[in-house]
Amino acid sequence: MSAPNRSTLISATQKVLRKHYKPVSADAKRSVLENLLYGCLLDSAKYTDADSAWTIVQDEFFDWNEVRVATSRELAEFFPMLPDPKGAADRLRQALQNVFEGQYSYDMEHMQKENLGKATQKLASYAKLSPFAVSYVVQHSLGGHSIPLDAGAMEIMLLLDIVTEKEAKAHRVPGLERAVPKSKGREYGALLHQLVADFVANRYSPAVHKILLEINPEAKSRLPKRPSKTAKKKPAKKTAKAAKKKAAKKKAKPAKKTKAPAKKAAVKKAATKKPAKRKPR
Numbered sequence: 001m002s003a004p005n006r007s008t009l010i011s012a013t014q015k016v017l018r019k020h021y022k023p024v025s026a027d028a029k030r031s032v033l034e035n036l037l038y039g040c041l042l043d044s045a046k047y048t049d050a051d052s053a054w055t056i057v058q059d060e061f062f063d064w065n066e067v068r069v070a071t072s073r074e075l076a077e078f079f080p081m082l083p084d085p086k087g088a089a090d091r092l093r094q095a096l097q098n099v100f101e102g103q104y105s106y107d108m109e110h111m112q113k114e115n116l117g118k119a120t121q122k123l124a125s126y127a128k129l130s131p132f133a134v135s136y137v138v139q140h141s142l143g144g145h146s147i148p149l150d151a152g153a154m155e156i157m158l159l160l161d162i163v164t165e166k167e168a169k170a171h172r173v174p175g176l177e178r179a180v181p182k183s184k185g186r187e188y189g190a191l192l193h194q195l196v197a198d199f200v201a202n203r204y205s206p207a208v209h210k211i212l213l214e215i216n217p218e219a220k221s222r223l224p225k226r227p228s229k230t231a232k233k234k235p236a237k238k239t240a241k242a243a244k245k246k247a248a249k250k251k252a253k254p255a256k257k258t259k260a261p262a263k264k265a266a267v268k269k270a271a272t273k274k275p276a277k278r279k280p281r
Helices: 006-020 032-042 047-060 064-069 072-076 085-103 109-113 116-126 131-140 151-159 165-169 182-201 206-215 217-222 229-252 259-272
Strands: none
Touching: 006 182, 006 206, 032 047, 032 085, 032 109, 032 131, 047 182, 064 085, 072 085, 085 116, 109 116, 116 131, 131 182, 151 165, 151 182, 151 217, 182 206, 206 217
16 A cells, blocks of 8 residues: 555544544734734643733733843743743743844734735744744734644654655645645644644653544554663663672772881880890999
């Protein structure tokens, strides 16, 4: 049986994911900037966790400027629910900083009237750490056809043999937007992201592996495998051997010379010896 081609696998992905997940609709009231920042939080995370992080940011900070000047460490403390709190904080801060430096304002609504290609390039310069967030804005704010893909999505695409290693490193899925019609783009993106978030949360999940094999049964040999218990114990054996060897070396060392103390004792004895009596003449 010949291996399924890329387009067939992409179509199979959507068909299978519909059985296991439900589409998630984006908040239509969010501005361009808000969708960019929300995308930075949603990158690799579950929708419910990204929503929680989003609510916290809005409740705990006075405005976006206060978020921008906060340190990544301070921001990360608010995101324990996300898979990578520090990464999310870095993405959020970088996006805000770049937007502010690029236009000295946080209003990005004018981008909706700009040429899509030009607007996408500008977004990419603002959110360098998150191609996912850029595609999220293009899809939900600018009316373009760009399916958001994060690092976890590229890993899944590689496991399913939809992309090559070279394409995965370049963060590209050639033909994805052609295989998925624009009318189904948002649905496909939301369904795929839910699978990705479950995969990122637990790469060894039997339920996730079952879905992946349903899409492409030939992916079995490529699925992540838990490290065996024996593999974990090996380093311990090495350290035990090293300790034994060290002890043996210590034992084999020659005993320290104790001649110096013996000489001292002899000198002391000679000093205390009484002089011999002279015979009378």
